[in-house]
Each structure stands twice: as C-alpha cells, then as structure tokens.
Amino acid sequence: MLSLLKRYRRPLTVGVLLLYPLLAFLLGGRKGRDPNPIDRAVIAVSSPVQQVLTTSIEGSVAAVRGYLDLRGVRQENDALRLENLQLRAAVQSLGESRAENERLRKLLGYAEAESGPEIPARVVGVNPVAKLLSVRISSGEKDGVFRGMSVVTPDGIVGQVIRATGGYADVALVTDPQSRVAVRVQRSRARGTASGTGAGPLKLENMLRTEDVEDGDLIITAGTDGIYPPGVVVGKVTNLEKKEHGMFQGADIVPAVDTSKLEEVLVVGSPYSAMAPGSTAEGASK
C-alpha cells in the first residue's frame, strides 16, 4: 500500500490539489466561507498595497483634472452661488416640515427609529473576478464594520458587507446576480424585490400586477429585509412590462448609484450577528 502511494505520489498530489477545491465548491456552493488566518494574512498584506496604489493613482488623476477644471471655474462658481441660494431656501422650508413632522409624531406617539452608526470608508479596489461583483473598502472589524451591514452613498444603495477582516471589508454590489433587495415604489408604496443582473439595470420582481407602478417612479428600500435601512434610494423604474397574464409585472430599475465609479461610501445598519433571532434576510445576497 505504502509503495503504491510512493509510486503514484505525484498524480495523487495533483489529484488532491484539483479535487479538494472542487469538492469545497460543490459542498459549500455560492455561500463562500468565513476568513481563516491565512485569508486574513493575505488580505492584511495586499490591502494596504491596494490602498497606496489607489491613493497615488487617484492623486495623479485629481491633479491633472484640477488643472483642466480651473478654466471654467468662474462660470461654475456663479452657477453654484445661485444653486446655493435655492438650496438654502429649500432647506429652510424642509426644516419647517421636519418640525411639523416631529410634532405630529409626538402627537401620535410614534417611537423614533434609532439610526445606527454611519461608518465612512474609501473604496480601495474592485474584485478582479468578473462573475462576482464586489469592491474592497478601507474600513473593517476594528472600525465597527461586520458581515451583513449595508453600504450606501448619499445618492443611494451600494451593497452589503460579505466579509470583514481587521481594517478592510468586501462589499457585494446590488448589481451582483446574487443580490436581492426588498423595495417599494416611493409614490404608491407598492412592494417588490430588486434583483441584480450582473450588468446594467436591476430587475424589479415580485411586484403584483395590480400594484400601481409607472415608468420613472422612484424605487426605495422597504427596510423589511432586515439588511438595508428603509427609504434609501435604489433607482428609477424603466421598461415597465404590464403582462396580461400571471400574478406579477416586471420592470428594470436604473440604479441611482453608478457602482463602477465608487469612491467613498458609508457603512450603516447592523451586522448579521446583531439580528434578532427569527428575523429574515430577504434582502441579503441569497
């Protein structure tokens, strides 16, 4: 037996190297695994290099752009002054509405929803595998970022943390084919699911045919999936398809955030570990 092993040592070793990862994939499927010490060590080595490269490339690009942008800066400045005036007026009016809203909430006895921490992070790199759309950000476990937390920008939703290590985390984008987000139409409050397709727009699914939805409607997160906070912009409805048969209607959602040009993001919400027992993760990457 031992002599057989010795004789076929090379093909056996190669066989193990080939079959071990295949079995791990077939048994573990798409879920992946939690980072082990070797993973953490490799990430700890590669991520700072990524960050340095990103910062230096971005710095060079910004210097060139800054020089070119100086030309039209006076005209832009005038336009911005005007816009600033309009925005200040709008903020004043919104302040009134907010105060009124708070009064009414108190009157109705509404409990104020606690807003969780907002952890800022920079995108330091994009995952080089085309089949899984994810980015690496410069905040990790030591900053309070954990698996399951959601990632947003002021423009809208970005994705969900799928792995966090010391100072870095990986974020699966909403455009990833595995991504599902519980959403609603802002105007009519109709509920559905936004699914990633891998490229371009998201798909609006599970929207009942009788629900009121139109092209151009703003889609926001419903908050019912326990992952994404409610009210974050997902995108706008386009290519609405009202079928004559079946339960559901379909549409595309043009994402509010261009995930291919991310720079800074905010990590919000609670990690998986903090979820109440029994809560579902409908909106998570299934």
Place this chain on the structure above:
Amino acid sequence: MKFLVTVGLALALLTLESVVVKQAGLVLGRIDVTVVLVAFLALRATLLEGAFSAFAVGYLLDLMSGQPTGLFTFLAVFTFLVGRLVATFVDVRGAMSFALFAMGADVGHSLLSTFFTWLTVKDGGTSSLSGLPLQVVLTGAAALALFPLLRRFEASQERQTGLLR
C-alpha cells in the same frame, strides 16, 4: 523559490488589476492576469511545481473575489493541467503564440467559470458571457505585455549548470 515568486507576482498583478479596474470602471471587461500566469506555468513548470503554483494563484483569485468558494482554485489547477496537455500538441515560443495560448486558456476558463456559477446562481449566465470577447482580447494584450517579464523571472530562477554539476 519559483513557487514564492509566482505567488508574489500573482498577488502584485491582482492588486494592480483591482486598482486599474476601479479607475477604468471596467465592470465586465476584466483582464484575467491569473490565467496568463497559469498558462505560463503550463508551458514551463514541472507537474508538481506548476500544480502547487496554480493552486496558490487560484486561491488568491478566490480570496480577492470576496466570496472564496474554491471555484477559481479548482479552475486554475484544471486550466494548468489542460494547458500542459495542449502544450504537447502546439509549439509556443514567441510572445504572440503565448498570447494566443493564453487567450485560448481564458476562453476555457471563462466558459467553465460561467457554467459553474450558473450551476449555483441559475441566472446571469448570458450577461457575463457578453463581456467575454473583450475580456479575452484584454487578456491576450496582458499576455503580450507580461511575456518578457515572465521570461526574465524564469531566467533568474534557472540554476547555472556547469561541468562540476
């Protein structure tokens, strides 16, 4: 030593690629630098050394994907073995023939990766294939650019043989 050089090179190339992809905004048209490395290993490395190196390169790619499932580790070793088999039928010496060899490896790698991803996700298969031609061309260009570097690394690893050996 060769193994460590290959792993270091793979790590450097993947890191550089992830930054370049972020800057250029290429969502689907990626460059498979790891396939270029594995193709080179298939041509030049011994069976065990190449299999271990391909395993390590695939593991790095898996790790960088954010969701290490083992798929890319398996595909790297598989591509290496198929590449070795193909290399017995074709003569790959110059940069251009190496680029074509790497492009062929990339087509196989991408199709298998799409198939296995489809097995688990059951969706998004065709959309990821639409970016394949551009990805293969970019990988070929990367192979052309990396060929002299890989040859230099290989030359630096070769031991001097003389009469006393």
